[in-house]
Amino acid sequence: MTAATGDAGNAGAMGRNLHYVAQKRRVREDRRFVTGTGKFVQDVTLPDTRHAAVLPSPYPRARILSVDTAAAEALDGVHMVLTGQQMAADCNPIRLGLKLPEVKWYPLAVDMTRYAGEWVAIVVADTAYIAEDALALIQVEYEPLAPVIDPEQAFAETDLLVHPGHGSNVLYHGHFLWGDVDGDFAAADDSLSFRARWGRSSTVPIETFGALARWDAGTEILDIWASIQMPNFVELLASTLGYPLNNIRLHQDVDVGGSYGVKRGIKQSVLVAYLARKLRMPVRLIEDRLVNMAGGDAHGPDRIFDTDVAFTNDGIIKSLKIRALDDAGAYPGRAPFQLAKPISAIVGPYTINSVKYEAISVATNKTGQVPVRGFGQAPTNYMIEMAVDAVARHLDLDRLEVRRRNLIPSDAFPYRIPSGSDYDSGDYHTVLQKGLDLARYDELLQRRDKARAEGRLAGIGIATCLEPGGGNNIFEYLMDPTAEITTFMEACEVKVDPQGRITGMMGTTTSGQGHETLFATILGEELEFDPDEIRIVHADSLSALPTRSPVASRMAIMLGGAATGAAGKIKDRAMAIAAFNLDRPAADLEYSGGTISDRNDPSRKLTWAEICFIAYRAYHKLPPGMEPGFHAQFVFQVPGGGQLPDARNRVQIYPCFSFQAHIPYVEIDPGTGKVSVLDYAIAHDCGTVINPDIVRGMVIGGLAHGIGAALYEKFAYDGEGQFLSASFADYLMPSVHEIPDVKDVEHCTPSPLTSHGQKGSGEGGYLGAPAAIASAVNDALHPLGLTILELPMRMHKIEALINDGSG
């Protein structure tokens, strides 16, 4: 992949002279990953650790008539076989996002299985081999029942219920109206309707989920190491096990081998925690790929959109009516909320006047859905971009021109959208133009048209998409007004030790996003120390300050904000010590690289070493009332957040909005339907880039992820509910061979809401690439008069569309 030139997210726009932020500097995590010295859950070894293996149900829906574990328990080396009934007797159901009291989710199936692959029993043995031997000896008597697989059928179904006690398969059904939709439709020149489908795909990290638990009978603390990325993990673990929160210590200093939302691990961790305490032995469960894909936390949104678009003859889009039906699978967790986050950017980057939004989450006999990168925004962005392309096709207008007519102009920020978000900042037209320049759009058009003249199917994709960043779970309130939760904080602690060395302590695990680099860079910038000399550690859950974990493209904004706040407190403290000892008002003093001097007489100064000595050793030189030591804590609330929705359900959910313009070029083999992505240009604006290599990795990695969702990846089920994609032979992820050379360019429109003008960047490539590839494929099919609005656009579907008219 070639490095493109461009504004490397220069925060010079913030009017500050930056030394470390926005500079191309080494990513500190890289060394340990490249040299194989990372520490993952699997690398944590405790003496006498036992190994667990789980028994999956072969049936998507079946009554469990009996489970005979005697032969398995008799096997040499087996310590315990736990069934769902035994587990349920000793724990509470796992708390769901929505209050659905009759949707009871236990770590192991109780009485009934609800998807193929659901865990029915777990074995603990001396080795993982013996544990798997024992699985084969467990006798389960099932009574198979007809499953409900199709989400539309599930929605309408009254007899065939995934959770009979709940009374229907509908987990959530909400109606939102922002603005005068009927009026806008009536006044518009024209309208169109389409159905678009987002396939069940996910992030599929290279490390599956793993957890290791140890019960310390002496201290009565449950120690757990788990590859998680999840807010409220310990709270959920405690409430499920019925333990006091302060009995559990989650070790967050393990590296997490990829996540982007899917490393939930709650049922897995409940199981190992329970077993470790029961057996008084450390117990470890490392999912293998088959278990992970079928019964772990692997599946993302699976969504059908029915959209009506009202527009003028000039292609100005006035209003949208959206029905989104999402297949949450058997146990919803937080899945329904993935329909709610997109409310924060429900009109995309466009000046659409009004929106009607019907959101439905249904249960089916499939693996439960978990959060995936963007938390529902990628499917919504895809639908919005398909709407814009459809309007252009309908009016026979250029897709670029239609976008230019609808993009929010740069002088309109902050811009309030109908659902209540204020978009913080943006310059969409300029970023789009940068993308077009990078793609050499005129040459690309010639290339496409030449290919077409030679009889090939060639297309250019255009997608202009938003990435809400910063996080805030006020969307929970939109779905459940009893969930009056407006806090979504992130915190850190900064310590300066007696040597003057700086240590930053964050409160979560990290799963490849480079938080240590981020944190150190901001501390270095603010305190004027080389970030490479700043230590970053991950507190365990008993010593950590409040966190909502690295979700929602939020850590640059939130950990960045917390770090800036804590650094400010450190400087304030240093300044107070200096003012007292130099006998000068703080206003006359100036801080430079840790040394504080009198502006009027620079020879009067206190060095960093002297300040640290006073803080730790010279109580008599501390200002009266100041506590000894040298540390600061800062808890940062989401900027602009903290309010409940108004009476018309308008609310600011996410604070910051990053923007991207994607321009891929594809060709399709008309004989086989195979799509080749031959070129890709992306212009990206996430405000100030804190570390260029990290952002570039996010953008290009996300883009590859999006190409996977667009063309290849699907967790597929057959009509009987059998799971067909349990390995990488059937769940197809793109490799380097399928990803073209990506040209990328950054633009910087700083956010006015954040410490350094930064916005989120972890989701961006993924939030636009599926839409862009779909746009390109449909452009290639346009001369044939064909469209495909279903992801993934597998080659056999495209071929059938071309050669069989069926699709």
Added chain:
Amino acid sequence: MKAAKFDYVLAESIEQAVAALAAGNGDAIIIAGGQSLMPMLAMRLATPATVVDINNIAQLSGIEAIGGEVVIKACTRQATALASPLVQMRLPLLAKAISHVGHQQTRNRGTVGGSLSHADPASEIPLAALAMDARVSLRSVAGTREVALADFFLGPMMTARADNEILLKVHFPEEPDGPDGSRMGTAFHEVSERHGDFAVVAAAAQIQLDANGRCIKAALALGGVNGVPRRIPALEARLRGTRIDPDAVRAVLPEIADAITPGDDQHASAAYRRRVAGVLAERALLEAVAEAAP
């Protein structure tokens, strides 16, 4: 994904290997490169009592030209075969096929004989070998026999090799350009979603033209369209003796329809495989003819 218990025999000679197979009584399996067998063991899709490792048997590696044949010994790595000048010069269809097998890393381990013994209906080496009229030598404690590839594949992952036999080598008849000006052309086409995947559909063609451009011999084999790789004899017969041009190829393609019985799965429908078999056959035949054209 932890293998069930098995006994492991590291055979140092062909004799030791066949003895271990005989002792296994039908429940012993050979491991060579392990690119298919290791995942099958890990997933417990294969639970043999004994695994006989043949990687140390020097007599099972190597490529040589003997009496009008190129012989590839079973444990020869796919990467070695692909890099071999003998294969590139004299068995160009095989070289083209192997370039589609997995990735460099898997070809470094995977073997030619292992691919034939495994007999995945969508794999490339069996398809090319079938088009090339190859034979295999099989050995057990009872002795050695040869089986033509046309008789070797019985079904998906099923071959004529008995449980107590080891595949020793593959014999490829050489098809040199004739002194009379006849020339051979080959082509291998496949479609898969991603680079390195098993083919959804694949076509291998080998065409010999005389000095006047008339077809002397034609072979077309299709993969992914049956439980076993398939030759299309009726199509081949109609091409022999003719001058092959695009119209001629199109005229004979309907012969494919009756010779294949593709199935449906999540990656492609039977109808897709039927249509694409024709597309790839046409491309492969025309490319082979173009290569052979005087």
